[in-house]
Amino acid sequence: xxxxxxxxxxxxxxxxxxxxxxxxxxxxxxxxxxxxxxxxxxxxxxxxxxxxxxxxxxxxxxxxxxxxxxxxxxxxxxxxxxxxxxxxxxxxxxxxxxxxxxxxxxxxxxxxxxxxxxxxxxxxxxxxxxxxxxxxxxxxxxxxxxxxxxxxxxxxxxxxxxxxxxxxxxxxxxxxxxxxxxxxxxxxxxxxxxxxxxxxxxxxxxxxxxxxxxxxxxxxxxxxxxxxxxxxxxxxxxxxxxx
Numbered sequence: 001x002x003x004x005x006x007x008x009x010x011x012x013x014x015x016x017x018x019x020x021x022x023x024x025x026x027x028x029x030x031x032x033x034x035x036x037x038x039x040x041x042x043x044x045x046x047x048x049x050x051x052x053x054x055x056x057x058x059x060x061x062x063x064x065x066x067x068x069x070x071x072x073x074x075x076x077x078x079x080x081x082x083x084x085x086x087x088x089x090x091x092x093x094x095x096x097x098x099x100x101x102x103x104x105x106x107x108x109x110x111x112x113x114x115x116x117x118x119x120x121x122x123x124x125x126x127x128x129x130x131x132x133x134x135x136x137x138x139x140x141x142x143x144x145x146x147x148x149x150x151x152x153x154x155x156x157x158x159x160x161x162x163x164x165x166x167x168x169x170x171x172x173x174x175x176x177x178x179x180x181x182x183x184x185x186x187x188x189x190x191x192x193x194x195x196x197x198x199x200x201x202x203x204x205x206x207x208x209x210x211x212x213x214x215x216x217x218x219x220x221x222x223x224x225x226x227x228x229x230x231x232x233x234x235x236x237x238x239x240x241x242x243x
Contacts, residue, residue, distance in 0.1 A: 020060040024075055028052040031079050037208060048083050055082030100138045101232070103128060109236040118192045118233070136225050143228035187237040195230035202227055 032048035111119035125135035
C-alpha cells in the first residue's frame with residue numbers, strides 16, 4: 001500500500017512537471033526573442049530556445065509552491081539562467097571588453113568613494129584617463145556584453161542561485177536573499193534619475209532602445225550608453241555581494 005502511494009505520488013509529480021512545461025513553452029520563446037533583440041545577429045533565437053527549454057524543464061522539476069514566487073517568475077529566472085550559461089560557453093565578447101567592464105566599475109567606485117555622490121561621465125573618463133568620447137565608446141562596447149543586465153551583475157564564477165528567490169531555500173539562504181534584494185533596491189534607488197528611468201523603461205516596461213530614445217528625445221546610442229553606465233554603477237555598489 002505504501003509502495004502504491006509512493007508510485008502514485010511520483011507519477012503525479014511527473015504529470016505536474018510535464019503540464020508546467022507544456023503550459024510555459026511560449027514563455028521560453030518570449031524570453032528568447034526578448035534576449036535576441038539585445039544580442040549580436042550571430043546569436044540564433046532557436047539556440048536560445050533550446051537552452052531555455054533545459055531551464056524550463058529543471059524549473060518544473062524543482063519548483064515547490066508556497067515559496068513566495070509564482071512558477072512563471074521562478075521559471076523565468078531558470079530559463080534566462082540557462083540561456084546565459086549557454087551564451088557564456090560560446091562567449092563572443094573580446095577580452096578587452098571584459099577588462100573595460102571591470103575598469104569602468106572600479107573607476108566609478110573610486111570617484112563615488114571620493115566625492116560621496118554619483119560620478120559624472122566626465123569624472124569617470126578622467127579616472128580612466130581617456131577622453132569623454134572614448135569613454136562613451138567603451139560603454140557602447142560593454143553594453144553588448146551585458147546579456148541580461150541586472151541578472152549579469154553577478155559576474156563570472158559567482159553563484160546567482162544563492163541570491164535569487166528559489167524553491168526550498170534554507171532559512172539562512174532566505175535571509176541572504178532578502179538582504180541582497182534590499183541591497184539591490186537601495187543601489188537602484190540611488191542611481192541618477194535618468195539612469196533609473198532608462199532601466200525602468202528597459203526592464204519593467206520592456207521598451208527597446210529606440211523606443212526609449214523617442215520617449216527621452218535622445219539617440220538610441222545614447223540610451224545604450226546610459227543603460228550600460230547604470231549597470232556598471234549598480235555592479236560597483238553591489239561589489240561585496242558579487243565578488
